[in-house]
Amino acid sequence: MIQTPFRSLTNPTQVLLPPSSSSSSPSSLRFSSTLFSFRGFSLSSVTPKHKSPLLSPLKSSMAESQKSNAVVEVFEKEELPVSLAKYVADVSNKFTTERGAFTVCLSGGSLISYLRKLLEPPYVDSLEWSKWHVFWVDERVVPKTHEDSNYKLAYDGLLSKVPIPAGNVYAINDALSAEGAAEDYETCLRQLVKNGVIASSSVTGFPKFDLMLLGMGPDGHVASLFPGHPLLKENKKWVTFIKDSPKPPPERITFTFPVINSSAYTALVVTGAGKSDAVHSALRGSQNSPKLPVAMVSPEGELKWFLDKGAASKL
Numbered sequence: 001m002i003q004t005p006f007r008s009l010t011n012p013t014q015v016l017l018p019p020s021s022s023s024s025s026p027s028s029l030r031f032s033s034t035l036f037s038f039r040g041f042s043l044s045s046v047t048p049k050h051k052s053p054l055l056s057p058l059k060s061s062m063a064e065s066q067k068s069n070a071v072v073e074v075f076e077k078e079e080l081p082v083s084l085a086k087y088v089a090d091v092s093n094k095f096t097t098e099r100g101a102f103t104v105c106l107s108g109g110s111l112i113s114y115l116r117k118l119l120e121p122p123y124v125d126s127l128e129w130s131k132w133h134v135f136w137v138d139e140r141v142v143p144k145t146h147e148d149s150n151y152k153l154a155y156d157g158l159l160s161k162v163p164i165p166a167g168n169v170y171a172i173n174d175a176l177s178a179e180g181a182a183e184d185y186e187t188c189l190r191q192l193v194k195n196g197v198i199a200s201s202s203v204t205g206f207p208k209f210d211l212m213l214l215g216m217g218p219d220g221h222v223a224s225l226f227p228g229h230p231l232l233k234e235n236k237k238w239v240t241f242i243k244d245s246p247k248p249p250p251e252r253i254t255f256t257f258p259v260i261n262s263s264a265y266t267a268l269v270v271t272g273a274g275k276s277d278a279v280h281s282a283l284r285g286s287q288n289s290p291k292l293p294v295a296m297v298s299p300e301g302e303l304k305w306f307l308d309k310g311a312a313s314k315l
């Protein structure tokens with residue numbers, strides 16, 4: 001399937017962060033005081049709600065790793081979940097219409113609470129939930145009933161409240177070891193690619209999920225891919241495991257970067273001043289500084305950052 005640019009993701013209440021115009025950046029970015037565009041994808045209807053220092057051109061460039069198909073938006077606290085719900089709904093509508101299925105990957109942590117507006121009108125009644133197929137970007141190797149389970153978090157906060165068929169929710173097998181659960185999950189994904197539920201990237205050969213919803217830890221980790229960990233270099237497996245996660249619980253399974261970076265649409269949802277250093281490093285860091293995992297998110301499709309003012313405070 002050929003992906004066409006998706007053009008209905010604007011919201012007139014957001015502040016945009018301009019990429020640098022000086023540039024050792026590989027991107028072909030244009031910036032004016034209220035809009036910037038990527039590969040001709042122009043956010044021309046965006047009107048900033050308030051004037052922000054972020055709107056003045058900055059000298060530094062976007063980190064080399066962040067491709068030109070990235071959009072960064074900074075939201076007022078209450079507006080982030082509103083805009084995120086619209087974004088998810090737009091991507092869902094695109095894929096349910098085009099191919100009769102929507103494959104979406106969830107992270108754990110704070111992300112789930114930012115999806116809360118999907119549970120309200122118009123989305124709760126209008127989305128084609130029966131066509132959703134839900135996966136986890138990463139999961140902790142604990143029983144599904146455990147407080148640390150990303151499945152439980154998503155089930156309690158979202159999945160139990162919408163009519164997604166149980167068979168379309170792909171939780172890990174929590175009876176297996178970390179290694180076994182990762183293998184089992186990859187086998188499941190391979191089967192779903194074979195029968196056409198999950199698309200396949202013609203560029204990378206890895207599964208191409210319709211939407212990847214990522215969070216980020218204060219240390220810059222995404223999924224369960226932590227700074228300096230050898231798993232950052234995994235380039236063959238689709239799903240792998242970690243037994244020494246610096247953030248508890250220690251045993252987890254996680255998508256690898258080739259899978260994360262093959263997705264059609266990716267949202268990186270990052271809030272709080274405690275994450276501002278990592279955000280700065282990813283978006284403004286010099287090409288010579290060590291790359292945080294979040295800076296390695298560089299998808300084949302479109303990447304959109306959803307930041308609050310705290311997370312954006314050092315940009």
Ligand SMILES: O=C1O[C@H](COP(=O)(O)O)[C@@H](O)[C@H](O)[C@H]1O
Nearest residue numbers: 107108109110111215216217223
């Ligand atoms: O451990 C994890 O942390 C990250 C970030 O969580 P947050 O609460 O700081 O947003 C999350 O994206 C990941 O899925 C989770 O397993």
